[in-house]
Amino acid sequence: xxxxxxxxxxxxxxxxxxxxxEGVVVFGEDVGYFGGVFRCTAGLQQKYGRxxxxxxxxxxxxxxxxxxxxxxxxxxxxVEVQFADYVYPAYDQIVSEAARLRYRxxxxxxxxxxxxxxxxxxxxxxxxxxxxxxxxFTHVSGLKxxxxxxxxxxxGLLIAAIEDPDPVIFLEPKRLxxxxxxxxxxxxxxxxxxxxxxxxxxxxYTVPLGKASVRREGSALxxxxxxxxxxxxxxxxxxxxxxxxxxxxxxxxxxxxxxITASVKKTGRCVVVHEATLTSxxxxxxxxxxxxxxxxxxxxxxxxxxGWDTPYPHAQEWEYxxxxxxxxxxxxxxMEA
Amino acid sequence: MADQxxxxxxxxxxxxxxxxxxxFSNVIIPKAGSVDRPPVDADPExxxxxxxxxxxxxxxxxxxxxxxxxxxxxxxxxxxxxxxMTLRAFDARMQTAQRQxxxxxxxxxxxxxxxxxxxxxxxxxxxxxxxxYRQAGLLIAGGYPMVDMMNQIYSNEADPLKGRQLxxxxxxxxxxxxxxxxxLGTQFVQAVGWAMASAISKDTRVAAGWIxxxxxxxxxxxxxxxxxxxxxxxxxxxxxxxxxxxSTFQGIARGGSGTFAARGLGFGIPSLRVxxxxxxxxxxxxxxxxxxxxxxxxxxxxxYVTYRVGAHSTSDDPSxxxxxxxxxxxPLGDPVLRLKNHLIKLGAWSDERHTQAEAEILDTVIAAQxxxxxxxxxxxxxxxxxxxxxxxxxxxxxxxxxxxxxxxGV
Numbered sequence: 245x246x247x248x249x250x251x252x253x254x255x256x257x258x259x260x261x262x263x264x265x266e267g268v269v270v271f272g273e274d275v276g277y278f279g280g281v282f283r284c285t286a287g288l289q290q291k292y293g294r295x296x297x298x299x300x301x302x303x304x305x306x307x308x309x310x311x312x313x314x315x316x317x318x319x320x321x322x323v324e325v326q327f328a329d330y331v332y333p334a335y336d337q338i339v340s341e342a343a344r345l346r347y348r349x350x351x352x353x354x355x356x357x358x359x360x361x362x363x364x365x366x367x368x369x370x371x372x373x374x375x376x377x378x379x380x381f382t383h384v385s386g387l388k389x390x391x392x393x394x395x396x397x398x399x400g401l402l403i404a405a406i407e408d409p410d411p412v413i414f415l416e417p418k419r420l421x422x423x424x425x426x427x428x429x430x431x432x433x434x435x436x437x438x439x440x441x442x443x444x445x446x447x448x449y450t451v452p453l454g455k456a457s458v459r460r461e462g463s464a465l466x467x468x469x470x471x472x473x474x475x476x477x478x479x480x481x482x483x484x485x486x487x488x489x490x491x492x493x494x495x496x497x498x499x500x501x502x503x504i505t506a507s508v509k510k511t512g513r514c515v516v517v518h519e520a521t522l523t524s525x526x527x528x529x530x531x532x533x534x535x536x537x538x539x540x541x542x543x544x545x546x547x548x549x550x551g552w553d554t555p556y557p558h559a560q561e562w563e564y565x566x567x568x569x570x571x572x573x574x575x576x577x578x579m580e581a
Numbered sequence: 582m583a584d585q586x587x588x589x590x591x592x593x594x595x596x597x598x599x600x601x602x603x604x605f606s607n608v609i610i611p612k613a614g615s616v617d618r619p620p621v622d623a624d625p626e627x628x629x630x631x632x633x634x635x636x637x638x639x640x641x642x643x644x645x646x647x648x649x650x651x652x653x654x655x656x657x658x659x660x661x662x663x664x665x666m667t668l669r670a671f672d673a674r675m676q677t678a679q680r681q682x683x684x685x686x687x688x689x690x691x692x693x694x695x696x697x698x699x700x701x702x703x704x705x706x707x708x709x710x711x712x713x714y715r716q717a718g719l720l721i722a723g724g725y726p727m728v729d730m731m732n733q734i735y736s737n738e739a740d741p742l743k744g745r746q747l748x749x750x751x752x753x754x755x756x757x758x759x760x761x762x763x764x765l766g767t768q769f770v771q772a773v774g775w776a777m778a779s780a781i782s783k784d785t786r787v788a789a790g791w792i793x794x795x796x797x798x799x800x801x802x803x804x805x806x807x808x809x810x811x812x813x814x815x816x817x818x819x820x821x822x823x824x825x826x827x828s829t830f831q832g833i834a835r836g837g838s839g840t841f842a843a844r845g846l847g848f849g850i851p852s853l854r855v856x857x858x859x860x861x862x863x864x865x866x867x868x869x870x871x872x873x874x875x876x877x878x879x880x881x882x883x884x885y886v887t888y889r890v891g892a893h894s895t896s897d898d899p900s901x902x903x904x905x906x907x908x909x910x911x912p913l914g915d916p917v918l919r920l921k922n923h924l925i926k927l928g929a930w931s932d933e934r935h936t937q938a939e940a941e942i943l944d945t946v947i948a949a950q951x952x953x954x955x956x957x958x959x960x961x962x963x964x965x966x967x968x969x970x971x972x973x974x975x976x977x978x979x980x981x982x983x984x985x986x987x988x989x990g991v
Contacts, residue, residue, distance in 0.1 A: 269781060295781045301811060306770055306804030313711070313774025313788070316759065319781065333800065340764045341771065347973050349752040349760035350742045354976070386974050409976040454979065498979030 247437040248444040250421045253395035254284045254360075257402035258322065260448050262292050265320060268406060270297045272307055272324030272360075281326055282362060282421060308334035308359060312342050315357040315411075322406050325361040328415060329375045334359075342411040343386030358405045358412045363391065364472050364519050365556055366419035366429065366565060374556040376471075376520035381413045382497045382529065388453055389497040391415040393474040394424065394441035397494055400451030408453060417471035425472055426479035427567035456500035458507070462489035465513040465578055467571075468504060468530050470494065473517045479568040486575050488515075496526055504530070505537045512543040513578045517571050522550040544581035547574045595830035599900060603910035608886075610912050613640035614647020618865075621873045625851045632842040632852040635886055638861035643922035649865040653702075655929040661702065661860050662920045662930070664722040665694035666939060669917060670946045671717070671727060672891075675734055678950070679748075679895045683958035684734050686748045688714050692890030692908065695860040695916035696821055698722045700789070703867035704757065705875075707786040711759045711772035714749055715821065715889075716791055723756045727946065731953035738963030739956035743973070745965075766792055766799030769818065773809045776816035776874070787815040787874035795826020797841055798834040806882070810848035813879035817870040818845070820882070821857065823889035828902040845882030857887030858913040860920045886913065967991045 276299035279286030289297040311321035345355045365374030392398040405412040419425045423433035436442030464487040467477045481488040516527040527548040672689035679687040697718030736744040752760035772790030845852030855866040870881035888911040924930035957963035971986040
């Protein structure tokens with residue numbers, strides 16, 4: 245089976261989708277000739293031509309706004325926003341238009357499109373290349389929000405997102421592009437070529453949206469997470485010796501509540517971890533759902549481990565980033581409660 | 582710089598306010614027939630003056646003159662007149678229905694009927710409009726049933742949009758009418774995307790985007806022009822300059838630019854200004870622009886110079902910010918009256934027939950209204966179900982919405 249980085253897996257998903265469906269078009273800043281600043285679209289213009297993979301002006305509003313028009317026409321645009329931090333100029337188009345088009349037109353017009361964007365920090369990108377804005381999208385009726393944590397899922401989820409009849413926000417944890425980063429920034433990362441989840445099936449397959457994955461089975465405590473934090477959780481479980489069950493949500497909206505509640509009912513303890521800021525973050529939704537559905541099974545308060553409520557800093561990256569030490573501490577507290 | 586006076590901020594103001602005498606002396610109106618009609622493949626550089634003039638066909642005597650005239654037969658003109666009369670009667674009935682509490686909100690077209698009614702006649706089946714809330718003439722002239730428009734306005738049990746959208750935010754894919762958002766400007770760039778998709782797909786259909794003078798200040802407008810210009814999108818980009826954005830005069834959005842049409846010149850987009858109250862001129866310019874798009878010559882920007890005679894919406898009172906008689910002083914007149922006079926001049930119409938047609942049209946509108954009201958109005962009779970509220974957010978209802986629907990007891 246071919247070994248791929250997450251970048252190669254994403255590129256492969258685009259390649260497979262473009263090969264199967266002439267309606268799939270890919271565009272964004274630096275996406276065409278050059279193949280994207282992270283190389284996710286490299287070679288696609290050469291293979292499929294300039295009208296199916298092309299460079300866009302630096303206008304996220306324009307990229308998303310034209311993609312909505314294309315989707316309404318009947319194409320399946322899969323656009324790239326160079327960094328999730330740059331998506332805000334397109335926010336009105338996403339929230340007021342893409343998300344609501346099916347509803348407000350009673351299905352006459354729909355918006356089958358994917359907006360890909362690298363998310364999260366850990367690369368010394370400062371406040372403009374590190375944000376995790378997922379909660380700004382999970383709050384919007386009509387969107388689906390996906391965040392893979394490995395090459396196998398990235399490919400299958402992206403193909404599923406492209407084939408989905410509704411708009412999908414596809415967040416790619418950029419710190420995972422080349423390997424499973426566990427928060428130990430002072431150690432070299434294992435490349436995907438040496439990781440089981442770097443073995444990516446060739447050709448077409450999908451990972452269904454709305455289904456979480458249990459990444460580590462355990463009985464002591466449930467860790468709910470996604471993206472980069474999956475590996476931070478694995479490291480924390482190993483380093484604390486706590487038999488944690490780690491759930492990689494993969495899709496935040498719609499959420500796989502069944503997998504979450506089954507796990508928390510089994511363990512009786514729950515820690516939510518994400519890189520995004522705390523207040524009104526997606527963890528708040530997870531904590532609320534867990535207490536609503538698992539209240540009588542809970543042995544300890546639900547803990548949240550997140551980025552601090554500050555803008556993403558530059559020099560203090562590792563003080564901001566919720567690494568294995570901070571998560572491990574929260575896990576121990578949950579066990580002792 | 583001790584002798585330099587301090588800075589001061591310039592804030593534009595309209596020439597007149599309530600209580601003042603209306604003054605349109607700054608609106609330069611060229612003579613009908615005086616503006617050239619270039620070939621559709623003319624070099625944009627050579628037709629820059631079209632962004633600063635006003636293309637007009639009907640003169641004061643009701644004659645159609647000049648190079649933009651002669652495209653429509655008397656029968657077609659008569660049909661256009663009836664479309665405009667229908668839209669006006671429709672507006673009057675629905676305005677009253679709102680006042681009677683049959684719906685929450687309405688927006689009328691008074692004075693702007695020619696823009697959407699005439700534009701529609703320049704399109705082919707399959708072309709797609711991305712309208713604002715003041716282009717219902719596209720539906721009327723496109724043969725969309727009035728009763729369906731009313732069902733939508735009433736949010737009743739027969740509302741094609743299931744009560745989900747504010748009144749008049751129609752949608753009809755079949756009639757080339759994209760779902761109206763209600764957010765301003767967003768649809769302009771979507772029109773460009775739709776047109777790009779048509780070109781990517783080697784289709785022959787073209788798109789038309791619509792925006793008001795005030796909303797050209799939105800970033801969406803700028804993005805639309807960048808993308809349309811860059812990719813030569815087969816799209817007609819229409820700016821309806823009706824002088825007023827609720828209470829804000831057009832000078833606030835226009836800034837130091839000579840005209841709204843002139844905004845297109847920096848993008849290399851052929852940009853034309855047209856008398857928006859002249860049915861023949863609107864149609865001729867629309868034809869020209871649509872042909873450019875269809876022949877893969879790229880986008881055209883068109884500014885329709887018109888005047889919003891009525892209030893912005895049923896929630897607005899223009900007497901608070903502009904002279905009451907300003908609409909009477911508007912130098913481009915009433916589009917319905919101008920086309921009526923032209924048809925009389927042609928010998929194809931008369932005052933008697935006009936009065937008779939008005940009565941017939943009113944009957945048709947009232948009949949549609951009665952039919953619609955059988956299905957209910959906003960606060961009485963049949964209405965869309967609570968179940969409808971939960972449907973259609975996604976193609977397939979996700980579990981969390983299913984749970985919420987159960988919780989709501991439906």
